Structure formats: C-alpha cells, structure tokens
Amino acid sequence: MSNILIVHAHPEPASLTSALKDIAVETLRADGHAVQVSDLYAMKWKPLADAEDFTDPRDPDRLIYIAESKNAYAAGTQSNDIAAEQDKLLWADAVLFSFPLWWYGMPAILKGWFDRVFAFGFAYGVGEHNAEHWGDRFGEGTLAGRRAMLIVPIGGHMPHYSDRGVNGSIDDVLWPIQHGALFYPGMDVMPPFPVYRSDRMDDKGWADIETAFKERLAGLFSDDPIPYRTQNGGHYDGNQRLKPELGGGSDGIKMHLVREGDPEEVLRGKVRHVRPIAS
C-alpha cells in the first residue's frame, strides 16, 4: 500500500472539484492507501512568495527570492508551512492535484503553493550544474519515483480542447504545469483527468465521471505515465535542444514525447523506461 497526497484548491466544499477530491480520499483509503490532503483554501494557505517565507534572511533589505530560498532550504530556516508541504511530498508515493481550470491555468492559491514549496535545492537547483549538465531535472530530481496526476474540472467542451481545438489541445494547455512544474523535479506525470462541461453536469453524466475516475485511481500505480523525454537521457544536445533526428517532424510539444523508432538509449532514457507513442 502506498502514500498519497492530494493538493486541493477550491473555495467551495460543495463544488464538483471538491466532490472529486472526496471520492479520491474515500476510494484510495478503501483500497488501503494512506492519504493526506492539503486543502489549500481550508488551510488558509499563504499564496504569495515574499520576504516572510524566510525566518533568517541573508539580506533583510533586498529580497532576492532564489538566493533566500536556497539559503533557507539548506539552513532549515524556511517558514514552517513551506517545510511541512515539502515533508508531505517526500512522504508521498503519488500526488494528486484537484483544481478547476481558471483562465487556462491553476487558481492563484495553487500557483502560490508551487511558487513557495518548490524551493531551490528541493525542486530546482538540484544536481550538478555545468556547461554539459544542466542539473537533475525533467525526469530526475528530488521527487523522482513519485507519480503525479491532475484532476481538472473545465467549463468548456471536450472538442474545444482536442488536438485541433480552438483552446489548443488539453496537452498544450497543461504543458507548463505537467512538464514544467511536475516532470521538472522528477515526477512521473500520469495523463490528466479532465472533466469537461463541469458546470452543466446531470446525474447520468456524473455517474459516468465517477466510474471513469475510480478506474483512473485504480490504475494510479499501474497505468503508463506520459512518456516525456528525460533531460539527461540522450535526447537533447548541449544547448538542451532536441536532437534533429528525434521528434518525428512535430513542431509542437509532441516532439518531447518518446516515440517508437527512437534509438534504444533514448527509448530507455537515463532513469526509466516508458511506453513510446506511435511514430
């Protein structure tokens, strides 16, 4: 049995987003997992990165956030709320994020969780940094070996988020979060669980959603993650650009997915084996 953290961002306990969170807690506990919830609105989570995040600042007169974050993480002088969330992440084998899609991104309170909890030395600035190795990131890092999944109610319609949809595909929209915030510190990112037309749900629609959601929860540790390419697995050149022979002619983020026909060392990556997409 595993440890699962749910980071939840919705102001209304009676919302559809909160109902999905409740289902996740119940289902995962019934399956024998240990579950912790960071209910950010209920916790009155402080969303703003500022000088108060550091109890013993190096420079009280001028805030260089990255430098203070590096110092405070190493010295154990981060504010307690930040350190507590980092401890939960280290405890967890998987992390679920439940939030409504607002303006094509996270609600501010959840963005502020990333801004503050993902400290220098914890989520970035990890590993050797030199002209040939840009740190342990994108598949490696402090959170490697953990799984992440977004649970995202969305007001819009599914076709509008399809591969040719007017919003960009759901993969394009979630790219900065899934690849930029979750894969960066090493997590294996599962395909998201979007719920479209979340404001027009009838009972039948909700029953179908509940069934599909429980299937995804059951597969949390057995389904395949998104096959993002690792930074240090042989895919990218010294300037961190995808090698010209890779990517199958894609001109979008799909180039960053491992695909059939890639060389064997690239298929394996450096740290993990993933299921390639069709080429």
Add this chain to the structure above:
Amino acid sequence: MSNILIVHAHPEPASLTSALKDIAVETLRADGHAVQVSDLYAMKWKPLADAEDFTDPRDPDRLIYIAESKNAYAAGTQSNDIAAEQDKLLWADAVLFSFPLWWYGMPAILKGWFDRVFAFGFAYGVGEHNAEHWGDRFGEGTLAGRRAMLIVPIGGHMPHYSDRGVNGSIDDVLWPIQHGALFYPGMDVMPPFPVYRSDRMDDKGWADIETAFKERLAGLFSDDPIPYRTQNGGHYDGNQRLKPELGGGSDGIKMHLVREGDPEEVLRGKVRHVRPIAS
C-alpha cells in the same frame, strides 16, 4: 497619445523585473503617453477568488463563483478592487504585464488578478452563445482593439526555450497566458519581451536589454501582433476545431497562427487583418 496600463508583479522594487517596469513608465511618459501602474505586491492585491469578492451574493451559503461573478458584474456588486482594475483596462489602449516566470507561469499574485478581474460578462460570457456561436472571444470581446505585451525575466537560457528547447518553446510556455487569458477577451497580443538568464546579468548585457526594450516600447502600437486565428473568422468548424485544410500540417499551437496561403476570408479574419506567418 495613448493610455497604457502596466500590471506589475514582483515583491522587490530593486529587482530586474521592477527595473524594466520603471523603464517602461519613464519611456512611455516621455513619449507623451498616459501611464497607470497596478503594482500588485505594493497594492497588497488580494489574490484569492472567494466569497468576499461579492458584496451582495445570491447564495451566501454555497459559492458558485461563475454565477456570483455574472450576477455581481451585472448588478455592480463586485468588490471595489475588482471594479477598479476593470476600469483601468477599459481606459487602456495597451496593457503591459511585467512579472518573472516562476514555474513556467505567472506569480500567484498575478494569476489571482486574472482569476478575479476577468469576470463573467466582462472577459468571458460575452456575446451570443448558441450551438453555432460560442461567444465573442479569441479576437473579439470587451477588450478588443487593445494591445497586450508580456515583459518576462526568465532564469533559464534562450536555447532551452527555442523551437526545440527542453522547456518547450517560449511560445508553448506562454500559450495559456497569451492566447488563453489575453487573446480570449479580444486583446491583440504582441510578441513577448523575455529576458533570459535574468539572474546573471552584467552591465553590457543590461545595456543591450535596455536598448532592445525601448525599441519594443516604441513599436507597441506599430509592430505586428501575434497572428492568432480569430474564433469567429472562418478558421474553426462548429465544434471549434481548426478546419482540416488549415494549419499547414502543424501538430502544435503553431496551427493556430494565420499563415500565407490561407483562404482570403481566413486571412482577414472577422475583425482584423494580421500579417500571416510563412507557410
């Protein structure tokens, strides 16, 4: 001469991001423009969307944010800080957003500005909604005719954000903001002004940045915006999917840019003419 709003999100007045904001204020005023600044940290902007945003809620016991936003915008019962920012947007001919890229997105305080200020009836839920017309959005809407530009210091290196860079291209990373939050309510989005390696800037580097930035400010009303396709200009089908004959084979967000060779009605769009990209 024009009216320009700068929405600024950085906690430290002595930061590079704040220096760019100061240059923008001085340069634009010297050119005769009227400038207002919403300095979100200095204003102690409330970042969280919650029940306090509505002075006369329809349902005090259960928060349905969209419904309350719609009601409060129409009834004039939004909290004053929200209405004040909407007034600034209506006053402005152009809006600059200056913020550091944190975890591939906006700082929480700026995300909370969008979450709260971009109300139902103001930035979304505008225009006729039926099975054939999904509102006035993506090129049309309340903020049509206004220009927007992101000013974005970034810790990473330019090649890492190039077309094949490990982060995705800068266009991929900024897509949810530029297309999702700015083009949606109708603004013409200018190419961004990213400043790479912003934490390792020497005097020569800074002088070059300052020169380039002033050129971009001088071209704010004459340079070409990003040629995003309008939603209602003939590019998309009834399911809001890009028509199969358009997009030049792109499998990423580049498909949503108007390109040479598109049919004439699509080149013109419904509301504006843009310079197409090469096909």
